[in-house]
Amino acid sequence: MKFAIAGIVALLAALATHADQGNADTWTRSGMYVTATVDVDATGKIQHMELLPFRDNRGRDLAPSLRSLAESTMAKWEFVPATLNGHPVPAHTFVNAVFEFKAHGNDLDARVVSTGNGPKLIKADAPQYPLDMIHARVQANLTLLVIVQPSGKLTDITLESAQTTHGYPAAEFFRSAKNAMASWHAQPETVQGHPIETRLRLPFHYSLDNNPNSQQPPAGLTRASDSPAAPMQTDIGTEAVALDSPLQLRPTAP
Template sequence: MLNATMLLLICSLTAQAAETREQIYRIGADVDAQGHITATQVDPGVPISIAPVLASAVKQWQFVPAKLNGRSVPAHTFISAKLQALPNASGQYNLRISFAGNGPKFDRAGRQPPYPRDAVHRRQAAFVFINATVQPDGRLADMTVNSQFAEWPVSASFKDAALKIARTWHFIPEQVDGPPVATQVRIPMNFTLRDQILAPEQVKILREAARKESAMANAEVALPTVPLPSEQEVALDSPLQPNANAVATIITAP
């Protein structure tokens, strides 16, 4: 069933331009006390042709079981699955589905931070991350803001803008044996303008970061323009950790 669905999806992509396309999808996952995924919940907005592909792939993955008072217990998390459509020599596409992380669920759609006026005047860009705790009620606490790059200082106005929008955010927390639990997260945030001014050193920083990310993913990426860092949030201490031997990339044949 999984192969048949993927074949239909691949065929639907053959008429598109021969370029790599990718998308991150969040999928709710119930994980039992042995670390097996017993049920998934795909968001309603995921295309109907893709939803069964993602659900079937995710159910093949496995986690190190969550612990409570020293014993393994069931838990609930949200998995980030990367789906890539990769052009091949025959003019069609292969599909690759890979694990990209797990943690609380966050939707920042439509919630853009206010751009500092002084930075607009100077056409400045900034790349920061927020370290915070997702509380059991879904709100953020213990928030701090830092630059994503040690050699790229960030002004106080960018940090204030990041904190202002972060105070309005809400997460769906992870659960351990039923009740919601707190999770430490790191949330990247990009401040960019259409006609921003970047120094040569800043362009070099962004390109080097993109190269390192592609190398870690064992992928090759073209850099025709200045690449921007990902804004994918990361859970730092999720109660469910992926089993390194059982969370694998799935690649389909054309």
């Protein structure tokens, strides 16, 4: 689905600060990610959806036209339903999505694309950029694995992969991420009203041009010398995505 944004000069200027430059005939993924809390029935259809508060990197609310697009698009998505003892049952999850834009004359077309679903992390403390890495001019992209317990506690935090400047060891960045996550908790997914354990993949970006965990990952990095595995190509922004959610989004066109 796409939505034409016409005659709003200020909005177009704001979108240009988010969207990367690309071919005018292709959709360009922005840094504007939104999350909705959804209740899904036993058939996989959304019965209730609420878009969570959004602020861009300048502290501004989501434009009403874009909020309307996100709500109307996401409300139509359907899931493979959760099951309990082999029977479909209602479930609750949090859906993450991103805005994509395409040039349309002097305007922009917009659409909303899913980036996955899972528990909602409540991030109390932000990760601190390691001072030694600032002095060494080292940037990093990390992917962590973590388990959300039914209580909302985060456990079993491990480093899945890391990219850094010139392949520099990522240990200090991993330590920074774990220290921040010690103050975090989560709102778990539920199946028939009962909270469940869910395994997450969570990206961290450390850029010298932005705050830690920026939505725009630094480019030109290589696999860190202490990375457990080769980094995956992912485009999920800063939101965690469940690896074993009881709800799976049915494939649909954007």
